[in-house]
Structures are given as C-alpha cells and as structure tokens.
Amino acid sequence: MNQCLWVAMLATVLLMSAVHAAPAEDRRLARLEATVMSQTLPLQKRIEALRSLHADIIDADGKIRRLFCVWDMLGRSGPVYTTVDDQRFRSLHYGLELTLKAYQDEQALIDDLRAGRCDAGLISGIRALEFNRFSGTLEALGAIPDSTHLQLLVQVLASPRTAEHLTDDNYVVLGAAALGESYLYTHSDRLLSVNQLAGKTLGVPRHDQSLQALAANTGASVQAGELLAVVDDFVSGRTDAMLAPLIGFHVAGTGKVKAGSGIVNARLSQSTIQLIGRAERFPIGLAQMLREDFLFKFDSYVKRVETERANIQPQLWFPVAAAQQQALDSQLRELRIQLREQGVYDAHMLRLMKRVRCRINPSANECSDERE
Numbered sequence: 084m085n086q087c088l089w090v091a092m093l094a095t096v097l098l099m100s101a102v103h104a105a106p107a108e109d110r111r112l113a114r115l116e117a118t119v120m121s122q123t124l125p126l127q128k129r130i131e132a133l134r135s136l137h138a139d140i141i142d143a144d145g146k147i148r149r150l151f152c153v154w155d156m157l158g159r160s161g162p163v164y165t166t167v168d169d170q171r172f173r174s175l176h177y178g179l180e181l182t183l184k185a186y187q188d189e190q191a192l193i194d195d196l197r198a199g200r201c202d203a204g205l206i207s208g209i210r211a212l213e214f215n216r217f218s219g220t221l222e223a224l225g226a227i228p229d230s231t232h233l234q235l236l237v238q239v240l241a242s243p244r245t246a247e248h249l250t251d252d253n254y255v256v257l258g259a260a261a262l263g264e265s266y267l268y269t270h271s272d273r274l275l276s277v278n279q280l281a282g283k284t285l286g287v288p289r290h291d292q293s294l295q296a297l298a299a300n301t302g303a304s305v306q307a308g309e310l311l312a313v314v315d316d317f318v319s320g321r322t323d324a325m326l327a328p329l330i331g332f333h334v335a336g337t338g339k340v341k342a343g344s345g346i347v348n349a350r351l352s353q354s355t356i357q358l359i360g361r362a363e364r365f366p367i368g369l370a371q372m373l374r375e376d377f378l379f380k381f382d383s384y385v386k387r388v389e390t391e392r393a394n395i396q397p398q399l400w401f402p403v404a405a406a407q408q409q410a411l412d413s414q415l416r417e418l419r420i421q422l423r424e425q426g427v428y429d430a431h432m433l434r435l436m437k438r439v440r441c442r443i444n445p446s447a448n449e450c451s452d453e454r455e
Contacts, residue, residue, distance in 0.1 A: 112136065119368035120243040122375070130177040133368045140366070146180040149364060152192045152201035154356075156311065156334040159185045162387040163262075163356055167205060170380055177372055190309075202364045203257055207328075208355030209291045211256070212427075217248040218256045218357055220432035223422070224293045225415030227353035227436060230261050230385050235439045241378040243371060248431065250362055255370045257358040258377025260384035263329035263392065264350040265294060268317055268336075272401050274324065275347050277301050277411070283323040286313040292427050293352050294326040296418055311335045318344075328354040333391050337399075345399040349408050351415065356384070413448075420454055 118124060118132035140147055155161030164185050171181045186192035189206055193213075196204035212219025218240065220226075227233050237259055239245055249256040267277055274280075281302030287294050289307040298305045306313075306322055314335040317325040332346070358377070360370065422428045433455055441450040449455070 116368060120246075120371055122243065126177075129372075133372065134178060136368055137366055140369075141178065145178060147178050147369070148180050148182070149202040150182045150184060150200075151203050151205065151358070152184045152186055152195060153205045154186050154189045154192050154207065156187055156330070158187050161185075161334075162391060163205065166260075166380070166383055166387055169383065170376060173376060173379070174373075179369070179372075196359065196361070199361065201361075203358055203360035205356055205358045207262070208259065208353075208357050209288075209293065211259075211355075211357035211359055212292065214254045214359045215249060215251075215256050216427075216429040217432050218259055220429040220436075221259060221355050221357075222291075222293055222352055223428050223433060223436065224297060224352050224418050225350075225412050226419060226433065226440075228350070228440065230388075232436075232439050232443065233261055233353055233355070234381055234385075235442075236436065237378050237381055239435060241374045246367060246371060249374075250367075250370065253362055255360050255362045255365050257360045257365060257370055257373040259355050259357045260377055260381060261388050262354040262356045262384075263333075263388045265291075265326065265328045265352045265354055266332075266350060267347040268325040268327065268332065268344070269347060269401070270320070270323060270341065270344045272343070272345065275349075275401055275403055276407065277326075277414075280324055284321075286316050286322040286325040286327070288313055288327060288331070291326075291328075293422070296422055296427075297351065297415075298326055300418065326351065329392065329395075330354060333395065337395055340399070345401045346395075347403060348400045349403045349411050351411075416449060416452075416455065423455075 115132045115136040119129050119136060121129065134141060142148060151167065153164050153167050155163040158164065164183070167183060171183060174181055189210060192201065192204050192206060193210060195201045208219060208222045212222065221236060227236065240249065240256070240259055269275070277297060283303045284306060285298055285301060285303035286306050286308065287298045288310045295307065306316065308316070310327065310331040311334070313325055313327055314331045316322045318336045318339045320341060358373065419428060419433060423430050423433055437449065437455050441447060
C-alpha cells in the first residue's frame with residue numbers, strides 16, 4: 084500500500100475515534116460538574132466529583148493548595164483573620180489546604196492579588212465592587228437593613244444559579260459575610276442627620292463610593308482619606324463628623340473619642356467582607372464549594388461582629404426616631420437609583436435586595452415603587 088495513502092487512512096481512523104471520544108468525555112465532565120454544583124446531593128459525593136473533575140490541580144499528596152490573603156486591621160489577632168483561620172480547617176475536608184497571610188493594609192493586599200501574589204483576597208465589600216459589581220452592590224446605601232436580610236442574600240450568592248454573575252475571565256467571588264454597618268459619627272447629640280452637615284467638615288473613606296456619594300449631597304466640606312486616617316481625624320477633633328463603617332471606629336476610635344461624641348444609630352449601609360479569587364485558580368466547582376462554606380459560617384461572622392459591637396460603650400450610641408430612619412431610607416433609595424444609573428451599582432442585585440426587603444416587610448412604601 085502506498086505509504087502516503089496508509090498515513091491518510093490512519094489519520095482518518097484517529098480523527099473518527101477522537102470525534103466519538105470527545106462527546107463521551109464532554110458528557111462525563113458535564114455529569115461531574117452537575118454533581119459538584121447540586122446542593123441536593125450528599126456532600127461527600129460532591130467532593131468526590133470535585134476531585135475527579137479537577138484532578139489536574141490536585142498535588143501528588145491529594146491536596147489543592149492555595150494562598151489566601153486576609154485583610155484585618157488588627158492583623159493576625161483580629162476577628163476577621165481568626166474566623167478565616169477557623170474556616171481553614173473545614174476546607175481540609177474537601178482537600179483544600181490553605182495558607183493564610185494577614186494584611187493590615189488593604190491596598191497592599193489588593194495590589195498583591197492583582198499581581199498574582201495571592202490566589203484569593205478577603206477584602207471589604209466596598210473594594211470588592213472594583214472586581215465584581217454584582218456582589219459589591221451588597222454595600223449599596225440603605226439596601227440591607229440588617230443581618231437577616233444579608234443572610235438571605237448570601238444564600239442567593241451560594242446558589243449555583245447565581246454563579247454566572249460572580250465570575251469573569253479574571254476574578255471570581257468566593258463568598259461574602261457580615262462586617263457590621265456604616266454610620267454617621269458626630270461630636271454632638273444635636274447633630275443627628277446627614278441633612279445637618281452643611282458647612283461642617285466631614286471625613287469619608289476615599290474608596291467608599293457609596294459614602295462618598297452620600298457625602299457629596301450634604302453640603303459639607305469633605306475630607307477623604309484611608310479609613311484609619313479618617314477615624315483618627317474624627318476622634319482627634321480635626322473633623323466635625325464622619326461617615327464610616329463600624330469596624331473602623333471599633334479598631335481606631337473606641338476609647339479615644341472625646342466626651343460628647345458618638346454614633347448616630349441610623350444605619351447607612353451594610354458592610355461586608357468578600358473573598359475574591361483569581362479565576363484561573365478557582366474553577367467553577369471549587370468556587371461553588373467555597374461560597375457554600377461562607378454561607379455555612381455566616382452565623383460565626385455575625386457573632387464576631389456582635390461581640391465587637393458589644394465592646395462599644397452604650398452611651399456612644401445616639402438614638403434616632405423611627406420616622407427619621409424612614410426618611411433616611413427614602414433619601415438613600417434615591418441615591419441608590421442615581422448610582423445605578425451612573426453604573427456604580429448592579430441593577431440585578433438591587434432588584435434582588437428589594438425583593439428580599441419586600442418579602443420581609445411587604446407593606447413598605449417602596450414595594451409599590453417600580454423604579455428600583
């Protein structure tokens with residue numbers, strides 16, 4: 084037989100074999116992925132499917148090793164790092180061995196994440212907005228009244244049906260948890276509203292697009308800076324007021340603030356902590372498992388937040404009337420819509436959050452307002 088003809092025939096046979104084999108392999112991989120993503124199946128069966136599906140990323144000793152960089156303003160001794168360290172042991176159950184690295188400088192962590200020096204970074208939700216608008220919108224002004232609402236939304240994030248909203252070619256959201264709320268802080272119990280800030284000096288974290296937008300509507304002289312610097316300026320009296328998350332005040336302000344100062348007890352936004360991974364290091368099944376782990380540990384994060392809140396002296400809280408909170412909620416809703424139109428917030432997430440609010444409080448006026 085002519086050698087060229089023989090080679091051609093062999094190539095045809097090999098090609099036909101590949102054509103038939105490829106669909107079979109595709110079906111096998113699809114079945115494995117469906118098993119991993121199914122929340123109705125036993126966890127061990129899903130873990131076994133995960134290990135088969137992603138055998139290429141498992142080391143010789145059966146481990147998937149990843150470096151998690153964790154932002155905690157108190158470093159390794161802080162409440163966020165401690166909670167993640169607890170979660171590290173649960174991750175071993177499905178073969179994920181984590182190395183944790185603590186950062187007190189959030190920008191340094193983000194720089195390392197972008198440069199590939201971290202496989203994933205646990206950062207504030209407001210900075211997560213830079214990586215994923217859908218999950219970052221959890222920080223939207225007035226959108227999440229309390230941790231009960233947030234827990235329902237974290238359940239949505241942990242649903243396989245939401246996975247497409249949580250990843251792109253570069254980054255994937257691996258989970259979210261409670262970190263407290265943001266408030267207005269003032270040096271007088273007579274200054275209890277953002278509408279009273281005109282002409283005052285007002286400190287705001289530079290990276291918080293939500294609080295920056297609120298500050299721009301107050302008529303105050305806004306002084307933006309890093310969170311701890313903003314808190315230091317406030318407790319030192321260099322600013323009249325501050326818009327900031329409670330975690331920053333707890334770390335840098337409690338015990339230092341001058342007499343008569345306090346926190347206006349009308350929440351402005353929900354603060355979260357979010358785990359952002361590099362997409363090439365976390366295939367879909369592994370990402371799904373991690374998001375479910377965050378849901379599993381949700382109560383642990385809330386308890387940590389409540390423990391820190393309990394350390395704030397009761398007299399530092401300035402009470403406000405229910406009517407004032409309602410008026411503030413209406414004001415914040417208008418700002419949410421404005422920021423959605425500007426492309427800051429994700430419209431789909433805003434609709435989900437409204438659905439959760441109206442499920443819990445169906446008589447609220449906003450439930451008949453179709454603008455959001």
